[in-house]
Amino acid sequence: MLQRSDRANAISASPTLAIDAKTKALMASGVDIVNLSVGEPDFPTPERASLAAIAAITGNFTKYTAVGGIVELRRGIAEKLWKDNQLQYDPEEIIVSAGAKQSLYNIFMMILNPGDEVVLPSPYWVSYPEQIKLCGGVPILVRTDESTGFKITPERLREAFSAKTKAVLINSPGNPTGAVYTPDEIRALAGVIEEYPVYVVSDEIYEQLIYGVEHYSIARYSDTLRARSFVVNGFSKTHAMTGWRVGYVAGPRDLVGTMASFQSHTTANPSSISQKAALAALGTFDIHTRDEFRKRRDFVLAQIEQWPGLSCPRPDGAFYIFPNAGSLVGSFLRRQDGRRDRIDSVDHLCELLLSEAHVSVVPGTGFGAPDNFRISYATSMTNLQTAMQRISSFLARLE
Ligand SMILES: Cc1ncc(COP(=O)(O)O)c(C=O)c1O
Structure with a gap:
């Protein structure tokens, strides 16, 4: 049988892809997910860049x-x-x-x-x-x-x-x-x-x-x-x-x-x-972008500080927050029908946040930190407010 290369065998599929695929599948089936897993700004491309691209095409x-x-x-x-x-x-x-x-x-x-x-x-x-x-x-x-x-x-x-x-x-x-x-x-x-x-x-x-x-x-x-x-x-x-x-x-x-x-x-x-x-x-970075991201970071961080069991230092850059949720492993999620789910790992916690709270975050395993998860605040303040409310209600169901 033909063998593929050792190099091909050595590539690990990104562990972030699993949650990404589930997020997209849920969204496609009409579930209202707040997606905090994205690694890109929600702002539009600068208009002058788009116009220069159009001129490049027509020219x-x-x-x-x-x-x-x-x-x-x-x-x-x-x-x-x-x-x-x-x-x-x-x-x-x-x-x-x-x-x-x-x-x-x-x-x-x-x-x-x-x-x-x-x-x-x-x-x-x-x-x-x-x-x-x-x-x-x-x-x-x-x-x-x-x-x-x-x-x-x-x-x-x-x-x-x-x-x-x-x-x-x-x-x-x-x-x-x-x-x-x-x-x-x-x-x-x-x-x-x-x-x-x-x-x-x-x-x-x-x-x-x-x-x-x-x-x-x-x-x-x-x-x-x-x-x-x-x-x-x-x-x-x-x-x-x-x-x-x-x-x-x-x-x-x-x-x-x-x-x-x-x-x-x-x-x-x-x-x-x-x-x-x-x-x-080049040279068109909008200073307001920074102010907006800072406002969002402060908002999310203030929420996290109120949640028992989660901790993280203040991140001074990018648009990510990376809380440690290791202390929540071993706790139980109370379901509507009275059943209880044991949280086995932070990966599992992220799966439950997605399926139960409809908030998508990225498990830290793919980043070499299995006790953490990544929140991207590159989304609107309205989305962040909804997500924080949902996560708060989810955490209140843990025992
Ligand atoms: C730390 C870091 N470096 C590099 C990249 C790659 O960026 P791009 O290939 O879009 O320029 C990313 C994208 O997520 C990143 O987070």
Whole structure:
């Protein structure tokens, strides 16, 4: 019998997909679900981006472009990196791809040999370990929890290094925790990383979604570190453009060039139309978006603080809250007919929240944190109010 590849066998299906499929099935059958599982802003794409895309289509800007993106866009990104992050990059040190997801995959493909280790703080965004493994690497998880605000310390980082360490991944603001490292915390980690011959992959895609704190790119720390860093960013979260698929990485010139060669054999250029839209969107981040997200975060957090058994530190960025619900495992849900369901795990709790309370949240298992679940507040205040009421009534039925 024909065997599929070992690589195919090694891919884990995302545990978030199960709840996603159930959510969609329930919604399709007419059940009124409040969906707090989405990882994208509910705001529309900036109008000028949409208009630029339409102009690209009508102007027949619909052919292959330079593999790593049109030079105007790379120049615009270089200006953004200078203005927002005080990072100086030439357009030749930037490559644009079909979303930051592809940027990350390009990086891992270019830096990892079989057995190379990547230090990965956990909880982590679901695709990091899968991409690292697909590229032959080994994710070395460094556990964090509520007690350190879901942030690694320089000591824990140092312990994770071995002779096989090839890279360290930093994601601030982070998905799923919303944790943001302060400039001092980044500098302390950078000081340790500088002592080892390793790359840094800094995923800064939630950079603008930050509430009352400052974003600091690790590549700013020193020339030594900048020369080994990959700064990943994109238009999905900041500009509400998830479907357009535009992300980018700024990094060492030779590796950026090699990534372009790799990309030339896989997907080639990102959509010409999306590139024009991204160019028009550059620099248009609306400050009101931040205020709105902050208001929603404060509202949801205030609710969670009132719920017995749930705890989480205040997330300073992204649009996620990641409460720990481990203490609810072992309790019973009282049903209308008097039956009682034992809650076996937080995954199970999330299933019951969906089927009984009609609120969809993402279990933490896929993020490496089986005692937590992720709430996305990238939805309207009305939806959040309904969801919080439903979760409160659900929790009142636990005994
Ligand atoms: C932390 C993080 N990095 C990267 C991405 C990928 O974003 P995109 O491929 O849409 O640019 C996401 C999307 O959810 C994310 O949460």
